[in-house]
Amino acid sequence: MSNLLWTFDIVLCGSLVWLAWQTLATADLFKATVLFIIFGLIMALAWARLDAPDIALAETAIGAGLTGALLLSGLAAISQPGTRQQSIKLDREK
Amino acid sequence: MSRLRKTELAKVGFGLIVAMIVTALGCAILALPGEESGLAGAVMLNLDQAGAKNPVTAVLLNFRGYDTLLEIAVLLLAVLGARALAVDESADDSEHFRSSINPVLIGFIRVIAPVMIIVAGYLLWVGGHAPGGAFQAGAVLASLGVLLVLADINWTQHLSDYSERILLTISLVVFLSVGLATMFNARNFLEFSPSTAKWCILLIEAVATVSIAVILLALFCCGKISNARKYHETTRGRVE
Numbered sequence: 070m071s072n073l074l075w076t077f078d079i080v081l082c083g084s085l086v087w088l089a090w091q092t093l094a095t096a097d098l099f100k101a102t103v104l105f106i107i108f109g110l111i112m113a114l115a116w117a118r119l120d121a122p123d124i125a126l127a128e129t130a131i132g133a134g135l136t137g138a139l140l141l142s143g144l145a146a147i148s149q150p151g152t153r154q155q156s157i158k159l160d161r162e163k
Numbered sequence: 164m165s166r167l168r169k170t171e172l173a174k175v176g177f178g179l180i181v182a183m184i185v186t187a188l189g190c191a192i193l194a195l196p197g198e199e200s201g202l203a204g205a206v207m208l209n210l211d212q213a214g215a216k217n218p219v220t221a222v223l224l225n226f227r228g229y230d231t232l233l234e235i236a237v238l239l240l241a242v243l244g245a246r247a248l249a250v251d252e253s254a255d256d257s258e259h260f261r262s263s264i265n266p267v268l269i270g271f272i273r274v275i276a277p278v279m280i281i282v283a284g285y286l287l288w289v290g291g292h293a294p295g296g297a298f299q300a301g302a303v304l305a306s307l308g309v310l311l312v313l314a315d316i317n318w319t320q321h322l323s324d325y326s327e328r329i330l331l332t333i334s335l336v337v338f339l340s341v342g343l344a345t346m347f348n349a350r351n352f353l354e355f356s357p358s359t360a361k362w363c364i365l366l367i368e369a370v371a372t373v374s375i376a377v378i379l380l381a382l383f384c385c386g387k388i389s390n391a392r393k394y395h396e397t398t399r400g401r402v403e
Contacts, residue, residue, distance in 0.1 A: 122294035123219045123294045123295070123296065123299075125294075126286070126294060126295065126299045127298055127299055127302070130299055130302030130303055130306065131298070131302045131379075134302065134306050135302055135305055135306060135309070135379055135383065138306075138309050138383060139382065139383055142383060
């Protein structure tokens, strides 16, 4: 059992570092945002493993959920500059 | 050619500096004293006077209530900044977007909205003796608000700008008033008496849940909840 938990912890830490690196290194901002959300969820798992369920809850709700929505909304605002009407047209054309 | 060498040298130098910082941080962490240090023992000793059986809530709302007060003030400052930048645009031409909303999303919200409200209330109440509390409950309520914005459900039409401001600031006002009320009973600022601590904490957390939810949702809506509809239009192209 303890061996299994050790393996789980090592995989958790490894994927956290890998996700953090991918989030920073990817050129596509949309991909980076999605990776950041996944990073938040895995981070919540790590907090749960550290016996900190309070922080795990807050990380899931705020770190992964709301920040992800905020980043997506900000990304939409910066990737479609110009007036609102133009951005709507761009949306339609896609 | 020499320019290329320079950038490569700079990269190597930068890498060396980062490696040195990481090594120093690692050494500092290894040099930390073991688990027996810290204030965990003191918290556990005084837990029966704190008004909350959950040590995290006891620290956040009672022993270190001042920190939580400042956290709420910082959140309020952030939303004030966003409001200062928000453009007040009441013109509403989103009618033709209503047809493009996914009906699955609306059906999903019908099912999930009552559940999210109950979960938020449960998280608020359970914070007294188990993991939970105002921040988590507020975040769940704010996520519900984000869902409503994405589905273009206009639930803020009867919410005036004035009442929105009251919702944003009420937790800071109540927190400060409770703190001042403790001073009238010959105690320090935010030093609850053991008999009333539970109700003080519950009052502060309940009001803070509402305010935190409104503040987080207002941040998503660029500062103003009543402005929500014009911002999600640009968002939806990417979210869907």
